[in-house]
Amino acid sequence: xxxxxxxxxQNPQQQWQQPPMPPQQQWNPQQQWNPQQPLQYQPPxxxxxxxxxxxxxxxxxxxxxGCIGIAAIVNAGGQAAQKALNxxxxxxxxxxxxxxxxxxxxxxxxxxxxxxxxxxxxTVTVNKMSTNQGDNLLxxxxxxxxxxxxxxxxxxxxSQNHGASSLGMFSxxxxxxxxxxxxxxxxxxxxxxxxAGSLVRGDIAYEVPMSMHSFILQFVPSLGSSDLTEWNLTx
Numbered sequence: 001x002x003x004x005x006x007x008x009x010q011n012p013q014q015q016w017q018q019p020p021m022p023p024q025q026q027w028n029p030q031q032q033w034n035p036q037q038p039l040q041y042q043p044p045x046x047x048x049x050x051x052x053x054x055x056x057x058x059x060x061x062x063x064x065x066g067c068i069g070i071a072a073i074v075n076a077g078g079q080a081a082q083k084a085l086n087x088x089x090x091x092x093x094x095x096x097x098x099x100x101x102x103x104x105x106x107x108x109x110x111x112x113x114x115x116x117x118x119x120x121x122x123t124v125t126v127n128k129m130s131t132n133q134g135d136n137l138l139x140x141x142x143x144x145x146x147x148x149x150x151x152x153x154x155x156x157x158x159s160q161n162h163g164a165s166s167l168g169m170f171s172x173x174x175x176x177x178x179x180x181x182x183x184x185x186x187x188x189x190x191x192x193x194x195x196a197g198s199l200v201r202g203d204i205a206y207e208v209p210m211s212m213h214s215f216i217l218q219f220v221p222s223l224g225s226s227d228l229t230e231w232n233l234t235x
Contacts, residue, residue, distance in 0.1 A: 110231050119227050121158045124219055126231050127151040132186075132205070139186040141207045148172070148180075148208045148235060149187055150217060153201040156194040164194050169221065172206045175214040180206045 110116050115125045132147040134140035141147055150172075154164050166182065166189040173179045182189070183205045190202030208215065215233040 110229055112231065112233070115153075115155070116229055117157075118219065118221055118229050119225075121156060121162055122221050123155040123157050124229065125153040125155075126217065126233075127153055127201070129233055129235065131235055134186070139183065144210055145207050146210045147183065147186060148206045148215065148233075150204045150206075150233070151201070152190060152204060153199055154190055154194065155199045156196055159196050161193055161195050164190055164192060164200050166190055166202065166204050168223065169219055170204055171218045171220075172208075173216050173218070174208070174212045175216075180208055183207055 110126075112126045112128065115123050117123050129148065129150045132149050134147060150170075152166075152170070156162050167184060170182070171179065172182075186205040187203035189204050190200045192200065194200045213235050215235070217231040217233055219229045221227055
């Protein structure tokens, strides 16, 4: 029997050929690592602080603006408080003269004929003043002098009894600062115990020069007290 022809034998050029091997890389001794050659170190890049400076600038601007705003508010509040205080002082100055004045009022409002609230115990009124030549007996002023007589009323506004002493509570001086002693023998001074809610009235006499016409009457409710009340007297 005849066998079929072998194609590989008929065309020897078409026989299987082994694929070529890839070229081997030749070793280069110059590429070996040299232990004496230092490694090249690249320092890390510095971070930019530009963004931080911008944030700090914004915070500083906000804080400065807040301080300016607070200062403006405080200034406005101070002006408002001063305006309110001025209005209150004006209203107090416009009170009727028939009403008793108090310590919160200025000393210029202690006028003759107007009750003045000195403290929680005493309300004092200088009713009137006059001059007197004496009684031509024992109570006669020296030559060139005259008696200045001041009529006053003291009201005890507390809930307890208190003693009144014209010699210890009242004093007189002129416009030059010269002080004068009270003449306890002339007139009827307002002294003694005053019941709660009661009044005491009397005359206080001072011997003064006839050439002097301006005086200041002072009242202190007790020894060592800081409550000082003054009246300007002119004769």
